[in-house]
Amino acid sequence: MTTSHLTPRGDRTATSGTPGRDADRAYRRAWWSLALFPVSVVLAFLVGEGIFSLLSNGEGDPGVWTVLLAAVPALGVMVVPGALALQQGRKARRLGRRDGMVPAIVGAVVALGFVGLNAASYLIGLLVD
Template sequence: MAGNEAAQARTNRRIAWVSLLLFVPCFFGAFLVGEGLISLLGYEVGDSVRPPIWAAMVATVPALVVFALPLWPTWVFGRRAGDRKAMIPFWIEAVLVTVFVVLNTVPLGQ
């Protein structure tokens, strides 16, 4: 039985690392959602006129949620592995999401 648990832990650890690849489609999805929503609200993307803060928030928050989606499977499989090293992918993702959030929300206040 111990061998089966070790194999399951290895599988969960591997899935946690592979889930980092979810950032690629989620990155593009976040831009599609954010730019799509701002366009639906009637503002041109990249225009010299900045949209109001409420419109920027309506477009930014869902985009950030889409970008953060890979955190969930990485957390789940990292915890299931039962090994602290299996949580490394989660912390890598958490740093990436934090940087993405800062880069996308700080300009809103300017």
């Protein structure tokens, strides 16, 4: 017979060694949050380009501050699905679903890869010009 108890955070977990409903729910949410990456790419593009077009005057190279003021909010929008996957995956693991770290790691790698790729492309562009 499986019994359940509440964790200190109020989540229900099974005591028989099998994950509880909350662990399964967090695990599913972690995977579903990865599905938000295409939406966040579009939103990040709109935010970044919108801020950049508002701040730049269209003449010559934009200043570093203009690029940073446009890039930081855009990158922030982009990493939201990865952060959600990381948070929900860790919660699933804490509640007994060990494979909860798989979507957490995937989300973190995709988000950090996107940030790194954007930073590298900007820095390489500075070096080439």
